[in-house]
Structure formats: structure tokens, C-alpha cells
Amino acid sequence: MGGTILEREDELGSTARTAGDGAGSVVLISGEAGIGKSSLVEAIRRVLPAEGRLLVGYCDDLATPRVLGPLRDLIGSVGSTLTRALERRDRGEVLEALRDELGWTDHPTVLAVEDVHWADEATFDVLRYLVRRAARLPLVLVLTYRDDELSAGHPLRQLLGLASRVGPVRRLRLARLSAAAVRQLSAAADVGADIDADEVFAITSGNPYFVTEVLAAGDATTVPVTIADAVQARVAHLDPATLESLERLAVVPLGVQPWLIEALVPAGPAALAPAERHGLLAVTPSRVSFHHELIRRAVVDSMPTARRMAANRSVLAALLARPGTDVSRVMHHAAQAGDTAVILRYGPIAAEEASAAGAHRETAAHLRLVLDQQPILEPRAEAKLWEGFAIESYTIDAPGGRRPGGPKARCRAAARRRAARLRRLLALAGRDAEAVVVAERAIELGKETPGTLSHALNNLAMALWQSGDARARSTMEESLRVALAADEPEHACRAYINLILYYLELPHLGDARRLLPEGIEFAERSDFVRFSRYLQVALGRCISRRRTGTRSYRPRRTHSTAPRRCGAPR
Ligand SMILES: Nc1ncnc2c1ncn2[C@@H]1O[C@H](COP(=O)(O)OP(=O)(O)OP(=O)(O)O)[C@@H](O)[C@H]1O
Ligand SMILES: [Mg+2]
Incomplete structure (x- = not known):
């Protein structure tokens, strides 16, 4: 994503100025899929003052998101206190350590949390805390999200409302590229003389990702009209072994780390070269990822159910063989693979972990998944699951539940007393x-x-x-x-x-x-x-x-x- 980015000068300039001021604020970057939110975040790196730093964490499109996922992405780039707190997933410790980590006055931080429409509840909790304090820290908190994916009761809406109320906030709603920009990109692309830039603009409406895809296809007369077609056109060139590996990787919604590649692609990363050549994958020594999330999704969508389940089974086996695996990842792939035994075994553990981190929506989702399997359990054990599910469902949906000391707090206290x-x-x-x-x-x-x-x-x-x-x-x-x-x-x-x-x-x-x-x-x-x-x-x-x-x-x-x-x- 290091290429030219066009028509974003104003957005970049204002974010750079805010970061340079050292005064805290919140920047909300929104727009449809492929509009260039991540590209803009990456570009911030280039305009930061020398003493500043950019930290980026990613929310993932898992059925039940990783608890504190985007914050745990910061491990390796932040100090040992915050790292320890994130590893322990202790809410109080994480908040305190974040405040200290982000409080260095000599080193303004831009903390970008990408794709917050997918955030888990514990992350929302942390973001609410940061939004409230951003103005008092040398911090620019950047949140990116697809605004067309927010349902009426989506928890992000509450966070956006809070951001508007409590301090300086800048909303950057990214626009599609103009015909002139598409012409510029077409001219720069090495696609031969017969590409018609105006036709590219007409087909893509200026969505940068569509433009990039269409130009990469390279033939204006047979321009694929949807991303799925574009991806399928590339996939069609792959041999069966590469395709099988590609499909296994495609069901993993996060970047695939080397140990997982080893398990999923026994022939090693070299076997992925054809997929790399056809612009589907980016392969580096430390990571394999799809060129874009939309490509990954297009590959998954094109897979027949039986193949999708088989691919998920392979990922699940690899995850289970590795000690200390994230249980929400296990649950995601177990659900996709239809592996009831794994869901029953890990669901309560995942629920407990999510609950301890205050992620009630995720706790309820894990418990729901377990109960959906209609497990044959000892009545007391089943009652406990239903009870937990009832409490979590109440907690996340109670209209007054967000007031301190309101029904939510009372419900928690009652739960603790078990009375x-x-x-x-x-x-x-x-x-x-x-x-x-x-x-x-x-x-x-x-x-x-x-x-x-x-x-x-x-x-x-x-x-x-x-x-x-x-x-x-x-x-x-x-x-x-x-x-x-x-x-x-x-x-x-x-x-x-x-x-x-x-x-x-x-x-x-x-x-x-x-x-x-x-x-x-x-x-x-x-x-x-x-x-x-x-x-x-x-x-x-x-x-x-x-x-x-x-x-x-x-x-x-x-x-x-x-x-x-x-x-x-x-
Ligand atoms: N301003 C721009 N000028 C030129 N090309 C761009 C621009 N913005 C994005 N692109 C191209 O479009 C592609 C998609 O952009 P990007 O991944 O940033 O979108 P996104 O909004 O983050 O999408 P998603 O919602 O799926 O995460 C990029 O890989 C880049 O090649
Ligand atoms: Mg993005």
C-alpha cells in the first residue's frame, strides 16, 4: 500500500498538523470498503514529525472478534508494562498502562485503530476511555471504519457520539476519486495504450480499490465488472495445489504468521509464488497476506461449502496443535468447520475469558454458539450456560445499562452474590x-x-x-x-x-x-x-x-x- 495516493492532501495535512501540535484529539476516518482508509493511515507515517510515532492495531472480521485484538497488535511496539497488561488482559491494568504509554509529552503518538466496526467489546471499552482522555494526552486517536456497515444499534455509534461530545474531533469522510485522478492512475499503470481511463472511471465510480483492480486486470475491453470477477479471473490461472493452499489461507481472517503457513502450506511459502505473481498474495519472510481484504473475501465466497469447511478444519487442527492459541480464533474456525466437539470444549473457556475482559457481547456470542449445538449436558451444567447467556444478553441490551450504578451494575452485583x-x-x-x-x-x-x-x-x-x-x-x-x-x-x-x-x-x-x-x-x-x-x-x-x-x-x-x-x- 505504499503507492501514490491521490486527492487526500487535505486529510493528510490536517492530521499532520494535529499530530505536530502535540494537542490531543480524535480523528474519525470513514468510508466504504476500498475507499482508501488504510492507505491514508499508512500515509500518515510519512508526514509525522520526527519525534512522533504511529502505532496501528487492526480489528478483524472474525465471527467473534479477538478480545482486545487491535491493542494486542501493539505488542512489540510499546513498553513492557503495557505489553504485560495486554498479555494478562486485565482491563484495569491495560487502561493504566495505556495512559502512561501514551502520556510521553516529548513523543506525540498517533494511535490508529483500523476497522473499528469489527471491534470487540473490550476494545470499545478501552476506546471509550481513550476518547474521554485524548484531549489531555499528546495523542491523536485515529479510528477507521466502514460507515455503510453500521446498523442502528451498532456499539460504534455510541463511541462516535461520545467523541463528538467530549473533545476535539475531526471527521474525515473519504470521497471517491475524481475522473482526473483515475486518468492519472491509468496513465501511471503499465497496462498498454488501449486502456480507456474514462471507461475505468465509469465502471468503478472512482472507488480506488476497484480502480486498482481494473487497472491490474489490464484490458479495458474485458474489464471485470465486479471484484469477484476480477479475483476469479486471477484464481483461474492457479494450479490445483496452489489453489488449495490459497483457499486454506483465505479462511484465516488475520494475516497468516509463519508457523501457520508451515502447517497450512506444507510445501512452504515458495509454493505460493503463482498466487503472488497473479497479484493475490503478498508474501514476505514474516507474513503472508492477501493484497486486500476484499480479495480474501472473494476467494472465500467462491468456495463451495464443503471445501470451505475442509479448509477451516485444517486451520483448526493447526491452531489446536499450538499451545497458547487464542481461543476466539479456535471458536471462529470451529464454528466455520461445524466442529461441535471443539465448540463445546472451548466455548465456555472463550466465554469466561471474554467475560473477564468485560466483553459481554463476545461472551454472549460464545455462549449462544455453544447452546446452538443443543448440547446434551448434565442439567446443572446446561442451566449454568443458559443463566450466563441470560445475564450477558441482559447486560448488553438493557436500555439503561450504560448508566453507572444502573440495572447493569445491579445485575453484576447480583450475579456475584449468586443470590x-x-x-x-x-x-x-x-x-x-x-x-x-x-x-x-x-x-x-x-x-x-x-x-x-x-x-x-x-x-x-x-x-x-x-x-x-x-x-x-x-x-x-x-x-x-x-x-x-x-x-x-x-x-x-x-x-x-x-x-x-x-x-x-x-x-x-x-x-x-x-x-x-x-x-x-x-x-x-x-x-x-x-x-x-x-x-x-x-x-x-x-x-x-x-x-x-x-x-x-x-x-x-x-x-x-x-x-x-x-x-x-x-
Ligand atoms: N487516494 C488514493 N489514491 C490512489 N489509490 C488509492 C487511494 N486510496 C486507496 N488507493 C488504492 O486502493 C486500495 C484500497 O485502499 P485501502 O485498502 O486503503 O481501502 P480501505 O478503505 O482501507 O478498505 P477496507 O474498508 O476494505 O479496509 C489500496 O490498496 C490502494 O492501492
Ligand atoms: Mg482498510
């Missing part, structure tokens, strides 16, 4: 469909024990209620019946309360009025004083509502109130 299983499941209550599935599974697991069954029915009823499902009432009534029959007073109290609130909500005031004295009497007889008081308040509301005809009580549909309604002491 409120019911509340944990109900924490899902805002995600109705999933809450129902989890609750139904809990019923299945709890069939043998009436207390657990009543508890689980209660959870299911709440989830059904919140999704407006009419089965809520009969499920609550069953929960109460089961608890009373099994002499489980605590569960019975909980069922009384939920049922009465349900009646009040509808409103079935008559039913509420009928059940309230029975519930209060039962709670008192069972010495559950708090439940009894709760029901007395409900009775008061019921009476006042009958008098005034107003809706004096209506449970709010939120995560925090749902557990509280039935989360009385255990």
Missing part, C-alpha cells in the same frame, strides 16, 4: 421472545422439583404477560397451584403477588379483590411479612381504584420494575 436466580432470568424480560424460550427451558429443567417448577412458571408467566400473551394468566394460576400443593410458601406468595398485579392491570378488579384477602392471610400465616405488606398496599390501590374508577396502578414495562415486582427476599 437471585429468579431475578437473573427475569432480567431478560424486555426481550420477550427469548425470555419465553429461556423460561420454558427452565420449566423443563425444573419439572422434578415443585419449588423450582413454580418459580419457573412464574418467570414464564411474567415473560408472557410482557409480550401480551393471554397464556400469562393460566400460567400464573398454575404456578400458584403448584406452590400451594407442594407447600412452597415463598413461591406461593410470589405467585399471589404477580397474579394480583395481573388482575389489577387488566383490570379484573373483582378477581383481584377476591384473591387479595386470601393472599394476605397466606403470607401472614407463613411469616412472609414483606409479601403481606406488599399485598396490603395492592389492596389499598384496588379499593381506591374501585372508588375513583382511575387506573391507579399500572406496572411499567421495564427491566428494573419487572424483577422488583416479584423479586422479594429469598
Whole structure:
């Protein structure tokens, strides 16, 4: 990527000036795939002041990204304290070490994190920390991302919002090249006289990567119209052995290190020469990589499923044979290869590792993958996985979860105490469909024990209620019946309360009025004083509502109130 870069003078100039100032800021470089974000980052190196340095980390397109992946890319370019912290993946240590590493006033740093649309949650956490502090450090934090790949709830959006609020931020949205620039590139390319630069511009709309590809194909009359065609045209020249090696390398979304090349290409890097000659691979003594990510993807997309799975199996075998392999890489390839045994073995480890680093989205993804295999496990072990999944899902989706001390913090504290299983499941209550599935599974697991069954029915009823499902009432009534029959007073109290609130909500005031004295009497007889008081308040509301005809009580549909309604002491 060291070639000429055109029409980026303004972007480069402003970034160089910002770095030269020594004043901290955030630079956001965005645009579609192939627009030149990475080329611009590389070009920054050339315009940095002599005392400055450029550090670059990369996020990868793994199904579940490497935890702190782009920061771990910095190992080897940063000091030993930060290196140690990154190796240990300890959030607190990493943040502290980063602050020290980036605080050298005599050596302004440009820290570029590439492709943040693929970042893992722990990396987002670190980036939020840096964005907040960039203004007070001699740091230019450069983030590149494909803005056309951001869904509405993408976590990067929150980070971008934060960057705009807290300090100086420069947004560089890269434009496509002009016809003049494409003409200049066509003239510089050694492609013969008959290339029509205007046709190249028309076909590529000035996307630099497309332009580069079309010019590399070298024939304007048979210009490939898509990148896939361009790549296929090159792949078609390869002999079967090289193609097989190329496909194995293509399923690895990161650059392939020498040890992995050895495992995947037994004949050694020399066997990759044809792929190199056809402009598919860049081979150096320390690394083999595709000329561009889009080429790698085009190769993968063209592979029949069976070949893709076989290639992933080869990579997986190589990863497993190497001690200390990154478990998220193992999980990625196990998923692609459909290797259930490996997923079941490494999924919980990967989840635990991600959870320890605060990467809740990745933890949930690993657990989901494990549960998707429908493992036949001992019920307690399966319940633990579902429970972990429920908590992580709640943590990442709770609308108020990002407020300090909000439901997220409370949920974490509860998880640590391991004292409120019911509340944990109900924490899902805002995600109705999933809450129902989890609750139904809990019923299945709890069939043998009436207390657990009543508890689980209660959870299911709440989830059904919140999704407006009419089965809520009969499920609550069953929960109460089961608890009373099994002499489980605590569960019975909980069922009384939920049922009465349900009646009040509808409103079935008559039913509420009928059940309230029975519930209060039962709670008192069972010495559950708090439940009894709760029901007395409900009775008061019921009476006042009958008098005034107003809706004096209506449970709010939120995560925090749902557990509280039935989360009385255990
Ligand atoms: N300003 C430019 N002038 C000329 N060529 C360019 C320019 N920008 C990029 N290119 C060419 O286009 C290719 C693709 O650019 P680059 O890899 O930087 O895109 P990207 O935006 O990082 O893509 P992705 O989103 O896939 O990472 C480069 O290899 C380079 O050859
Ligand atoms: Mg790039």
C-alpha cells in the first residue's frame, strides 16, 4: 500500500498538523470498503514529525472478534508494562498502562485503530476511555471504519457520539476519486495504450480499490465488472495445489504468521509464488497476506461449502496443535468447520475469558454458539450456560445499562452474590421472545422439583404477560397451584403477588379483590411479612381504584420494575 495516493492532501495535512501540535484529539476516518482508509493511515507515517510515532492495531472480521485484538497488535511496539497488561488482559491494568504509554509529552503518538466496526467489546471499552482522555494526552486517536456497515444499534455509534461530545474531533469522510485522478492512475499503470481511463472511471465510480483492480486486470475491453470477477479471473490461472493452499489461507481472517503457513502450506511459502505473481498474495519472510481484504473475501465466497469447511478444519487442527492459541480464533474456525466437539470444549473457556475482559457481547456470542449445538449436558451444567447467556444478553441490551450504578451494575452485583436466580432470568424480560424460550427451558429443567417448577412458571408467566400473551394468566394460576400443593410458601406468595398485579392491570378488579384477602392471610400465616405488606398496599390501590374508577396502578414495562415486582427476599 505504499503507492501514490491521490486527492487526500487535505486529510493528510490536517492530521499532520494535529499530530505536530502535540494537542490531543480524535480523528474519525470513514468510508466504504476500498475507499482508501488504510492507505491514508499508512500515509500518515510519512508526514509525522520526527519525534512522533504511529502505532496501528487492526480489528478483524472474525465471527467473534479477538478480545482486545487491535491493542494486542501493539505488542512489540510499546513498553513492557503495557505489553504485560495486554498479555494478562486485565482491563484495569491495560487502561493504566495505556495512559502512561501514551502520556510521553516529548513523543506525540498517533494511535490508529483500523476497522473499528469489527471491534470487540473490550476494545470499545478501552476506546471509550481513550476518547474521554485524548484531549489531555499528546495523542491523536485515529479510528477507521466502514460507515455503510453500521446498523442502528451498532456499539460504534455510541463511541462516535461520545467523541463528538467530549473533545476535539475531526471527521474525515473519504470521497471517491475524481475522473482526473483515475486518468492519472491509468496513465501511471503499465497496462498498454488501449486502456480507456474514462471507461475505468465509469465502471468503478472512482472507488480506488476497484480502480486498482481494473487497472491490474489490464484490458479495458474485458474489464471485470465486479471484484469477484476480477479475483476469479486471477484464481483461474492457479494450479490445483496452489489453489488449495490459497483457499486454506483465505479462511484465516488475520494475516497468516509463519508457523501457520508451515502447517497450512506444507510445501512452504515458495509454493505460493503463482498466487503472488497473479497479484493475490503478498508474501514476505514474516507474513503472508492477501493484497486486500476484499480479495480474501472473494476467494472465500467462491468456495463451495464443503471445501470451505475442509479448509477451516485444517486451520483448526493447526491452531489446536499450538499451545497458547487464542481461543476466539479456535471458536471462529470451529464454528466455520461445524466442529461441535471443539465448540463445546472451548466455548465456555472463550466465554469466561471474554467475560473477564468485560466483553459481554463476545461472551454472549460464545455462549449462544455453544447452546446452538443443543448440547446434551448434565442439567446443572446446561442451566449454568443458559443463566450466563441470560445475564450477558441482559447486560448488553438493557436500555439503561450504560448508566453507572444502573440495572447493569445491579445485575453484576447480583450475579456475584449468586443470590437471585429468579431475578437473573427475569432480567431478560424486555426481550420477550427469548425470555419465553429461556423460561420454558427452565420449566423443563425444573419439572422434578415443585419449588423450582413454580418459580419457573412464574418467570414464564411474567415473560408472557410482557409480550401480551393471554397464556400469562393460566400460567400464573398454575404456578400458584403448584406452590400451594407442594407447600412452597415463598413461591406461593410470589405467585399471589404477580397474579394480583395481573388482575389489577387488566383490570379484573373483582378477581383481584377476591384473591387479595386470601393472599394476605397466606403470607401472614407463613411469616412472609414483606409479601403481606406488599399485598396490603395492592389492596389499598384496588379499593381506591374501585372508588375513583382511575387506573391507579399500572406496572411499567421495564427491566428494573419487572424483577422488583416479584423479586422479594429469598
Ligand atoms: N487516494 C488514493 N489514491 C490512489 N489509490 C488509492 C487511494 N486510496 C486507496 N488507493 C488504492 O486502493 C486500495 C484500497 O485502499 P485501502 O485498502 O486503503 O481501502 P480501505 O478503505 O482501507 O478498505 P477496507 O474498508 O476494505 O479496509 C489500496 O490498496 C490502494 O492501492
Ligand atoms: Mg482498510
